[in-house]
Amino acid sequence: MRPEAGGGSVAIPRHWYNVLADFPELHEPYIDPTTGVEIDADSLSDLFAPDLVSQELDRTTRLHPIPEEVLERYAKWRPTPLVRAAALERRLGTRCRIFYKYEGSSPIGSHKANSGVAQAFYSKRGGIKRVYAETGAGQWGSAISMGAGFFGLDCDVFMVGNSYDSKPSRRILMETFGSHVHRNPTDMTEVGRTMREEDPDSLGSLGAAIAEALEATRSDPTAAYALGSAFNFVCMHQTVVGQELKSQLEALGVEPDMLISCIGGGSSFAGLVFPFLDQVGPGRGRLELIATESNAVPKVTRGDFAYDYGDTAGLTPLIRMYTLGHGFRPPGIHSGGLRYHGLASPVSKLINLGLGRGMAFTQLEVFRATVLFAQSEGLVPAPEAAHSIAAVCDIATRHRDEEKTIVFCLTGHGFFDLSAYDTYNRGEMSDSSTPDAEIAEALADLPKAPASTRRSAVPTPVARNGDAPGSPPRADAFEVWQGRHFEPADDLVRPDVPPGAPRTAATVTAAVVDLREHRVVSERVVEAGCVRGPGDLLVDRGAIVTPLAETEAARRGRRFVTDRA
Ligand SMILES: *Cc1c(COP(=O)(O)O)cnc(C)c1O
Numbered sequence: 001m002r003p004e005a006g007g008g009s010v011a012i013p014r015h016w017y018n019v020l021a022d023f024p025e026l027h028e029p030y031i032d033p034t035t036g037v038e039i040d041a042d043s044l045s046d047l048f049a050p051d052l053v054s055q056e057l058d059r060t061t062r063l064h065p066i067p068e069e070v071l072e073r074y075a076k077w078r079p080t081p082l083v084r085a086a087a088l089e090r091r092l093g094t095r096c097r098i099f100y101k102y103e104g105s106s107p108i109g110s111h112k113a114n115s116g117v118a119q120a121f122y123s124k125r126g127g128i129k130r131v132y133a134e135t136g137a138g139q140w141g142s143a144i145s146m147g148a149g150f151f152g153l154d155c156d157v158f159m160v161g162n163s164y165d166s167k168p169s170r171r172i173l174m175e176t177f178g179s180h181v182h183r184n185p186t187d188m189t190e191v192g193r194t195m196r197e198e199d200p201d202s203l204g205s206l207g208a209a210i211a212e213a214l215e216a217t218r219s220d221p222t223a224a225y226a227l228g229s230a231f232n233f234v235c236m237h238q239t240v241v242g243q244e245l246k247s248q249l250e251a252l253g254v255e256p257d258m259l260i261s262c263i264g265g266g267s268s269f270a271g272l273v274f275p276f277l278d279q280v281g282p283g284r285g286r287l288e289l290i291a292t293e294s295n296a297v298p299k300v301t302r303g304d305f306a307y308d309y310g311d312t313a314g315l316t317p318l319i320r321m322y323t324l325g326h327g328f329r330p331p332g333i334h335s336g337g338l339r340y341h342g343l344a345s346p347v348s349k350l351i352n353l354g355l356g357r358g359m360a361f362t363q364l365e366v367f368r369a370t371v372l373f374a375q376s377e378g379l380v381p382a383p384e385a386a387h388s389i390a391a392v393c394d395i396a397t398r399h400r401d402e403e404k405t406i407v408f409c410l411t412g413h414g415f416f417d418l419s420a421y422d423t424y425n426r427g428e429m430s431d432s433s434t435p436d437a438e439i440a441e442a443l444a445d446l447p448k449a450p451a452s453t454r455r456s457a458v459p460t461p462v463a464r465n466g467d468a469p470g471s472p473p474r475a476d477a478f479e480v481w482q483g484r485h486f487e488p489a490d491d492l493v494r495p496d497v498p499p500g501a502p503r504t505a506a507t508v509t510a511a512v513v514d515l516r517e518h519r520v521v522s523e524r525v526v527e528a529g530c531v532r533g534p535g536d537l538l539v540d541r542g543a544i545v546t547p548l549a550e551t552e553a554a555r556r557g558r559r560f561v562t563d564r565a
Pocket of ligand 1: 110111112139140228229230262263264265266267268269337338382384385411412413
């Protein structure tokens with residue numbers, strides 16, 4: 001067994017896995033907001049090719065054969081490598097084994113290629129001439145453009161104006177595949193024209209780009225809409241990732257303890273974990289599933305599990321999911337792929353049932369971790385995937401003396417996101433946040449669940465952080481770890497500082513040595529800190545404290561404390 005290996009030796013899966021056939025409890029019907037009844041194939045067929053509509057609604061076929069034409073394209077980059085991050089393990093001083101499933105090796109640099117090829121193929125087979133899509137950061141636009149190029153479809157991409165201006169490389173990539181890329185808002189649609197009238201300098205938004213793509217599709221009978229995440233068929237196409245991973249781990253003789261992926265609409269998480277669900281939950285196994293998100297778009301950790309629209313204009317059916325409200329406007333973080341208010345319904349349900357949980361990270365925590373990863377592994381991750389790396393660093397440090405096996409999906413590379421790294425490297429990146437009031441305001445605007453569903457719905461307590469409904473709230477594992485290793489920092493806050501006031505170095509007592517600017521607290525940092533002052537060592541929630549640093553602190557009689565604010 002070569003623990004570093006594991007790429008090319010396994011076969012490419014020949015089927016997509018439909019999780020709803022095995023786990024009907026993950027199904028929540030899509031509801032037509034006007035009638036209050038479950039939608040049927042007819043209401044989707046003006047948007048998608050017939051094969052995709054039947055995949056979306058299928059709850060009985062476990063395995064869908066992948067067409068030869070799609071397999072042939074997958075074979076250009078699949079199977080994707082499974083790599084052991086041994087250098088990162090050493091950097092963290094952990095006995096945990098860390099593996100990443102690298103989807104950045106697709107031609108367009110992310111897992112989105114898996115569905116882009118499939119959707120283009122079925123659209124072509126369904127007699128469609130043109131596909132319309134939206135793209136934020138450009139990943140989905142690139143994937144569907146590549147697919148459309150493969151199968152000879154015309155492709156029009158509405159690209160959020162802001163990204164269009166700031167990310168010309170993604171636009172050029174799409175155009176090279178033969179797509180037409182339009183700066184949202186355009187004058188091609190009613191939605192776009194209205195926006196431009198109201199604000200001639202509009203920078204667009206993902207919700208508006210979706211609305212433009214939907215309107216364009218509805219007005220062209222030979223066209224279909226292509227979407228990059230959240231729907232069942234997208235999640236299903238991504239299950240090639242988890243199935244392949246299963247074979248690769250078996251070939252290595254390795255059993256995972258944790259699977260981790262980041263969540264935009266949830267398709268990479270679904271693709272990674274659905275094939276492993278038989279090992280999760282009471283009576284099935286102890287595999288842990290962790291969905292990582294931005295603290296600025298915290299649908300799982302701070303949102304509601306409720307019926308909501310999938311787009312900002314309210315054009316989709318009502319979908320039961322974790323949501324921040326369709327009116328929520330995500331702040332401009334450097335992870336375009338995670339700036340989505342909702343989450344695929346079966347993924348949401350899985351978390352709501354307590355089979356997985358969410359972890360949220362701030363932008364600085366994420367970049368600290370991803371730069372450590374880059375310096376250890378030589379690979380620059382997409383900022384979206386970096387949320388999982390923040391979780392991995394956190395968990396592998398927390399369990400540093402246990403031999404846990406952690407596998408995360410490295411959903412894409414970051415070669416088109418280097419300007420974000422530049423901002424971070426220059427020390428110019430601001431940290432991310434979203435005030436509770438903004439979330440509360442967007443959630444107050446959730447559509448009312450139609451009467452029929454409200455009556456039939458079993459009242460399910462909203463689970464936060466993956467607490468099983470009905471069970472007493474479980475202490476967050478991070479809090480438990482903190483309790484073990486660190487004293488709460490609350491007693492460090494000066495009594496004259498009003499509760500809720502921002503905590504700065506000035507609001508904590510002088511008996512604290514502030515080490516919060518360090519992403520990895522090594523013994524050198526401890527040493528330098530101890531020279532600066534006599535107090536406790538204040539470290540950031542996201543900081544990585546190495547074992548040697550702990551020994552050094554103990555030797556010098558210092559305690560680490562962390563600021564929970
Ligand atoms: C789009 C994207 C995501 C988020 O989308 P999911 O559907 O939740 O997987 C994550 N990483 C990358 C690289 C992406 O392009």
